Amino acid sequence: MINEYEKLLAGLEDVDWAGLEHAYRSAHDVPGHIRTLCGSDDAAREQAFISLSCSIFHQGSRYSASPVAVPFLARIAVAGPAAAREDTMLLLTRLAVGFHDEYDVTTGINVTGWRAAAAEVGPEELLPWYEEEVANATDPDKRAQAQELRDWIAAGNSFDPRWSALQSYDAVLAELPGLLVLLDNDDARLRTRIAYLLAWFPEFTATSLPHLLALAAREEDPVTAATALLAVGLVGPASTAGDITPYLDAAHPLMRWAAATALIRLAALNEAPIGPGLLGRAVTELAAAARTPFDHVTDYCEGDLHAHIERTLQALPPGPDPAVVRETLDACLPRIVWDHYGPRTRRAFTELFPAPQPHPAPRYTDLTAAQQQLLHDLAGHRHPWLIRSSADRLRELGLPHTQEALQSFVGGHRTD
Numbered sequence: 001m002i003n004e005y006e007k008l009l010a011g012l013e014d015v016d017w018a019g020l021e022h023a024y025r026s027a028h029d030v031p032g033h034i035r036t037l038c039g040s041d042d043a044a045r046e047q048a049f050i051s052l053s054c055s056i057f058h059q060g061s062r063y064s065a066s067p068v069a070v071p072f073l074a075r076i077a078v079a080g081p082a083a084a085r086e087d088t089m090l091l092l093t094r095l096a097v098g099f100h101d102e103y104d105v106t107t108g109i110n111v112t113g114w115r116a117a118a119a120e121v122g123p124e125e126l127l128p129w130y131e132e133e134v135a136n137a138t139d140p141d142k143r144a145q146a147q148e149l150r151d152w153i154a155a156g157n158s159f160d161p162r163w164s165a166l167q168s169y170d171a172v173l174a175e176l177p178g179l180l181v182l183l184d185n186d187d188a189r190l191r192t193r194i195a196y197l198l199a200w201f202p203e204f205t206a207t208s209l210p211h212l213l214a215l216a217a218r219e220e221d222p223v224t225a226a227t228a229l230l231a232v233g234l235v236g237p238a239s240t241a242g243d244i245t246p247y248l249d250a251a252h253p254l255m256r257w258a259a260a261t262a263l264i265r266l267a268a269l270n271e272a273p274i275g276p277g278l279l280g281r282a283v284t285e286l287a288a289a290a291r292t293p294f295d296h297v298t299d300y301c302e303g304d305l306h307a308h309i310e311r312t313l314q315a316l317p318p319g320p321d322p323a324v325v326r327e328t329l330d331a332c333l334p335r336i337v338w339d340h341y342g343p344r345t346r347r348a349f350t351e352l353f354p355a356p357q358p359h360p361a362p363r364y365t366d367l368t369a370a371q372q373q374l375l376h377d378l379a380g381h382r383h384p385w386l387i388r389s390s391a392d393r394l395r396e397l398g399l400p401h402t403q404e405a406l407q408s409f410v411g412g413h414r415t416d
Contacts, residue, residue, distance in 0.1 A: 005038035008075040020065035023058030027065035030056065034072050037084045049087050057091065060098040062164050064157055067171035070095060074175035077190075078182065089182070089193035096172035097200045098165060102340070105301045105308060106265055106315045108234040109200045114166060121160035126153050172197075176204050183211055188221040195224060196299050199231035209236055213243055226258035227298045233262020238269040241278075248281055253294050260285035261308070267317050276319040283320040283328070286312065290331040306335035307344060334374035336381065342389055348374050349393050357398035364409055372410075375399070379406035 012031050020027040029051070036048035056066040070092065077088040093101070100109055119125070130150040137143035158164060182194040195215060198208040212228045212235075219225035229247060232240055244266070247259035260282035267274040267282075286309050293305055301308035310332040313325055334352060339345050352371050364372060378387055387394075387403045394401035400409045 005076075005080055008038060008080060009035060009072060012072055015068055017065065017068075020063070020068060022055040022063045022065045023061065024055055027055070027063070030065050030069055034069060034076075037073075037076055037088065038080055040081075042083060045081075045084055049091065052091060053094070057094050057098075061161055062095060062098075062168040064164070064167075066095055066164070066168040070168065070171035070175060074172075074179060078178060082187070086187075086189050086193060089190065089197065092172055092175075092179075093193070093197050093200070095168040096197070097169065101196075101200055101300070102302055106261075106311050107268075108202060108265075111169075111202055114162065114169075118160070118163040118166040122158055122163050123153050123156050126158060173201055173204060176201060177207070180207075180211060183215055188219075188224050191215065191219070191221070192224040192227050192299070195228040195231050199227075199234045199300075202235045205235045205237075209240070216247070222252045222254045223296050223298055225252075226254045227300075229255065229258040230262055230298060230300055233258075233265045236262075236266065238266055238273065241266045241274050245278065248285060253289065253292075254296055254298075256285045257289040257294075257305075257309075258298070260289075261312050264312050264316055268315060279317065280320045280324075283313070283316070283324055287324055287328040287331070290328045290335075293335075302338040302340070304338040306332040307338060310344070330370070334370045334377065336374065336377040336386070338383075339386060342386060345378070345386060345390055346393070349390070349397065353397045353399070356396060359398065361398050364411065375406060376410050379403065379410040 012034060015031070017030050018026050018028040020030075022030065033048040033051045033055075036044050039045060052069070056063060056069055073088050073092055073095075077085050077092060080088065097109060104110070127150070130146065130153050133146040134143060134150050137146045176198070179194055179197070182190045185191055195212060198204065198212060201208065209232065212232045216225050216228040216232065219228065229244065233244060236243075241263055244259050244262050247255050248263075250256050250259065263274055263278065263282045264286075267279055290306060290309050297303045297305050301311065310329060313329055316325065333344075333348050336345050336348065352368070352374055364375070367375070378390070381387060381403070384403050387401075387406065391401040394406075400406045
């Protein structure tokens with residue numbers, strides 16, 4: 001390992017990692033992976049990230065080793081090798097909020113509710129029950145098993161994922177003051193990552209809000225600026241609407257979209273100073289973005305612009321012209337960029353192809369514009385599993401049902 005980064009790992013070997021757990025039980029391998037992040041071997045570093053993501057953050061789950069790794073990862077994010085810092089920030093975001101940033105994208109994280117739910121299943125609540133199990137067990141083997149579980153709970157653990165996830169969230173929260181220096185980093189990607197991370201910590205708003213507003217105002221990179229502005233909308237109070245409104249007139253369309261999205265979120269708050277006219281302007285910006293997508297997108301909603309617009313409009317308070325809202329939702333319907341579990345794709349099939357195609361099947365150019373757009377997006381989709389999961393429905397509709405067949409059917413035609 002490069003000696004200049006050794007100080008970042010001070011105390012790493014002092015942790016009883018073997019006594020902690022991750023997805024594959026003992027976390028004895030975690031310090032080696034963290035140390036590899038500070039090495040000079042790019043391939044080994046990439047594998048270390050994969051290993052950490054699969055162990056201390058396994059399909060969204062967090063474990064006793066997860067919060068313990070956070071301080072070391074935060075040091076690497078601030079002062080580690082340039083090649084490791086952005087991915088480390090992404091890992092910190094995942095450890096903090098899992099995939100909540102995807103499905104809480106229009107409201108932000110409900111930490112108050114999260115803490116209340118976690119308190120009901122924390123060690124203090126569970127321990128009396130397990131102690132009673134030990135006391136009542138008559139079979140020696142069952143008593144030994146109950147004692148083992150009781151000791152694990154007494155050590156500060158819980159079986160409930162809401163509790164274990166909150167421990168990692170709080171570990172990252174504790175590191176936020178030190179991570180703020182990334183807002184002034186020369187690398188726009190790191191500025192973007194810290195702005196995105198701050199969007200999910202409403203308890204840190206008093207500190208983060210001035211920094212986010214300042215970043216949005218001075219930032220030249222539109223993705224970074226838009227990320228900061230949306231973060232303001234997610235963690236800011238209703239009064240923040242006054243700071244966001246001027247960005248509806250920004251030169252870059254991504255900034256106008258971000259301002260509109262943030263204002264619609266704030267409009268749902270009590271006493272938000274957002275009248276019907278301003279809300280209508282926000283919807284108009286979303287409609288423009290849905291019709292003419294821009295090249296740059298943020299990480300919100302996995303970078304899926306149309307899914308984000310759709311979710312934002314579904315949370316829209318009454319007031320704006322329903323016809324404009326409907327037109328915008330219709331424009332979003334056939335655009336499938338991510339759709340992790342496939343609900344948007346299934347809905348698009350239902351609405352755009354209500355009946356099987358006639359035989360012989362029409363040519364691609366004979367389909368409606370929306371039908372063409374849906375098949376075009378699926379033909380070029382970055383995740384083949386989405387098409388595989390849709391194969392039966394495509395076959396029922398009399399449409400090509402593999403990605404290769406879709407690509408051949410679409411041919412060289414463009415839809416945007």
